[in-house]
Amino acid sequence: MNARVTVFGTGYLGAAHAACLAEMGCQVLGVDTDSRHTEALARGEPPFFEPGLGELIRRGLAAGRLASPAPTPGPRRSARFTSSAWAPRCSPAGTALTCRSCEPAWRRLPPLLREPCLVVGKSTVPVGTAAVLGGDLARLAPVGEAADLAWNPEFLREGHAVEDTLDPDRVVVGLRSAHAERVLRAVYAPQLARGTPFFVTDLATAELAKVAANSFLATKISFINAIAEVCEASGADVVPLAEILGADPRIGPASLVPGLGFGGACLPKDILGFVARAGELGVPDALGLLQEVAAVNARCRDRVVGLAAGMLGGSVAGCAVGVLGAAFKPGSDDVRGSPALAVAARAHELGAHVTVYDPVATGKARSVLPGTGVRGFGGGRRR
Numbered sequence: 001m002n003a004r005v006t007v008f009g010t011g012y013l014g015a016a017h018a019a020c021l022a023e024m025g026c027q028v029l030g031v032d033t034d035s036r037h038t039e040a041l042a043r044g045e046p047p048f049f050e051p052g053l054g055e056l057i058r059r060g061l062a063a064g065r066l067a068s069p070a071p072t073p074g075p076r077r078s079a080r081f082t083s084s085a086w087a088p089r090c091s092p093a094g095t096a097l098t099c100r101s102c103e104p105a106w107r108r109l110p111p112l113l114r115e116p117c118l119v120v121g122k123s124t125v126p127v128g129t130a131a132v133l134g135g136d137l138a139r140l141a142p143v144g145e146a147a148d149l150a151w152n153p154e155f156l157r158e159g160h161a162v163e164d165t166l167d168p169d170r171v172v173v174g175l176r177s178a179h180a181e182r183v184l185r186a187v188y189a190p191q192l193a194r195g196t197p198f199f200v201t202d203l204a205t206a207e208l209a210k211v212a213a214n215s216f217l218a219t220k221i222s223f224i225n226a227i228a229e230v231c232e233a234s235g236a237d238v239v240p241l242a243e244i245l246g247a248d249p250r251i252g253p254a255s256l257v258p259g260l261g262f263g264g265a266c267l268p269k270d271i272l273g274f275v276a277r278a279g280e281l282g283v284p285d286a287l288g289l290l291q292e293v294a295a296v297n298a299r300c301r302d303r304v305v306g307l308a309a310g311m312l313g314g315s316v317a318g319c320a321v322g323v324l325g326a327a328f329k330p331g332s333d334d335v336r337g338s339p340a341l342a343v344a345a346r347a348h349e350l351g352a353h354v355t356v357y358d359p360v361a362t363g364k365a366r367s368v369l370p371g372t373g374v375r376g377f378g379g380g381r382r383r
């Protein structure tokens with residue numbers, strides 16, 4: 001596929017997406033307002049730790065299919081380059097339709113679109129966002145309705161970003177035109193050739209597909225953690241119990257692992273944003289379940305500190321506590337919303353001398369640990 005694609009925002013999702021699109025044969029320009037991200041990409045390094053991504057970026061650069069300009073001239077050049085554009089992140093931080101971090105890009109992009117193009121949203125957004133953005137596009141782009149919009153939610157998992165992007169279990173595209181479908185089928189031709197399920201929907205269904213999937217995963221995680229609470233109270237063992245539940249094909253073992261609960265930059269904000277959006281849509285009771293999911297998740301951290309205190313004679317005060325792993329999940333250096341760091345900070349508050357070790361995420365953990373008094377050591381970023 002020889003499409004020219006500009007990827008706006010080369011963070012965890014965008015950098016992987018840009019490199020994978022180049023691998024799939026597209027001509028890709030990755031732009032970001034953060035020069036550390038564009039400079040790292042242009043040097044052939046991912047801006048963060050993600051297995052296999054460095055190699056893919058370097059291959060894209062060497063083949064001349066991937067470029068990442070400095071931020072300053074970015075918007076104009078990238079708009080000229082654009083054939084399809086992937087929009088940057090939106091963060092529905094609690095209340096729906098507050099796409100603050102993508103608003104600046106969104107305000108600047110449409111007036112620059114002087115050639116017919118397709119703008120494709122990848123961010124996880126409150127349902128209804130794409131319809132609003134699509135209206136802006138037709139109104140503000142010099143090419144008018146020749147600037148089309150589609151929504152293509154991303155299901156990749158950090159730590160598996162390359163394989164999940166190149167070989168996804170499904171591709172979902174929310175569309176308004178047959179032309180958009182043709183463009184996206186051409187971009188995803190390698191996946192379609194392998195038989196990857198390709199779901200074509202309206203914009204709202206595509207937006208919901210992502211946030212509903214994340215809500216279900218969060219629910220599964222909180223379910224097994226709620227069962228763990230009952231196991232602790234009753235003397236049962238949640239580990240074999242989870243295996244027994246997961247052996248039922250109607251349930252499945254994925255995400256049925258008791259532990260510290262979910263974290264990261266996506267699941268916590270996505271479920272709270274979803275609850276808020278349901279309220280705005282006049283169905284506040286529909287997602288009451290997710291509030292309980294969030295409450296179970298919040299309890300997990302305190303329960304782990306409580307378990308440690310129990311094993312240490314009732315209190316962690318004055319004890320040396322080691323926390324193995326700082327990232328919110330294995331295979332990543334992403335410490336946003338890290339449950340492990342929440343536990344570290346809580347133990348420190350209770351008087352423990354806490355040291356955190358992570359083979360790749362300690363550098364990032366250090367940037368969020370100051371002020372908590374928690375010490376971090378171990379590897380920095382590795383590519």
Ligand SMILES: NC(=O)c1ccc[n+]([C@@H]2O[C@H](COP(=O)([O-])OP(=O)(O)OC[C@H]3O[C@@H](n4cnc5c(N)ncnc54)[C@H](O)[C@@H]3O)[C@@H](O)[C@H]2O)c1
Pocket residue numbers: 008009010011012013014031032033034037088089090091101102104105106122123124125154155156157158265266
């Ligand atoms: N991280 C994941 O695994 C993942 C998976 C699926 C979906 N998502 C969704 O993707 C979106 C992005 O998540 P992320 O984890 O990659 O976030 P991120 O913070 O790592 O990346 C966002 C990037 O956008 C850049 N940016 C912000 N404003 C910009 C602008 N005006 N122009 C160009 N670039 C700009 C930032 O500098 C940053 O590099 C979110 O909506 C998230 O929910 C993320």
